[in-house]
Amino acid sequence: MASGSATYEIESSVEAARLFKATVFEWHILAPKIIPEVVASAAIIEGEGAIGAVRQINFSPALPFGYMKERLDFLDLDKLECKQTLVEGGHIGSKVETASTDFKFEPAPGGGCVCKVVTSYKLLPGVEEDEGELVKSKETVTAIIKAAEGYLLANPEACA
Template identity: 25%
Template sequence: MDAYCIYQEFIIAASRDRAFRAMITHVNDIMPTLQPHIIESMSFICGDGGPGSIRQTIFTQASGLADGGPIQHRVDVCDPENYVHQQTMIRGGVLFPMMHSVIYKVTYEDLGHDRCICKVATEYHPKEGTGLSDIHTGKTTNLSFYQNIIEYIVNDPEAYV
């Protein structure tokens, strides 16, 4: 079956340093705080956030995302000097049984004057019988997570300085 790649870009009214810190380095702390109705916890169950580390996300029952169990992502690349992060979904969640793999690559480009572009490439490798509507659901969920963090750091100029 073919792979599908979805590209998304966000202009963020914050420096790429702040965006990377909030959306990558400190995401385990910020997401359960910003979305307690969806995310019960996020933590590294193996490693310290560098390549090879495993991050586990546990969703609340009320979110409707808990049925597939906790999601685990393996960090493939974490390069704060070049503002690049890549991870692969390796287990769990409602989407995983329909996929061979899902790879997320996030880069941040400086626009100057406390602005940056966040570029997200999500590569879906679906199993036979998986429809585009399933992929769209995954894309929409990821988009809401990014939007919440962006809104938070834009509204609080002291956050993650």
């Protein structure tokens, strides 16, 4: 079984704490408003902002799968870090056995922040690694961060 990881950084002109709050704690509320062409609805279905909380995101027909559920496995509010694991939906069970993403939001020199992302995955037996899927995953996470950034810049009172 193939497993691997991808590491990348996304720069933002928004402060780290606001972007962290928007993408970790309020994404289930913001996503359907910000990117309704991709996210039809979203909700926390277990827990609430604590370790073990599960969030379900329901997608529009624009995506090849209808939904995904992600669990919050690690949270450090002081360091603006978290780890989320995909527990259902997406490619879980069809291509991927496990997948998780670590996020760390750090202040950038001169303002704004850098979101450091590490995605780890384990493919199901017989599934070949697909470089295109890795690129698509990185593009999707980047688009999410950039959508949140755009919203926060247009709404200075949000996630303050």
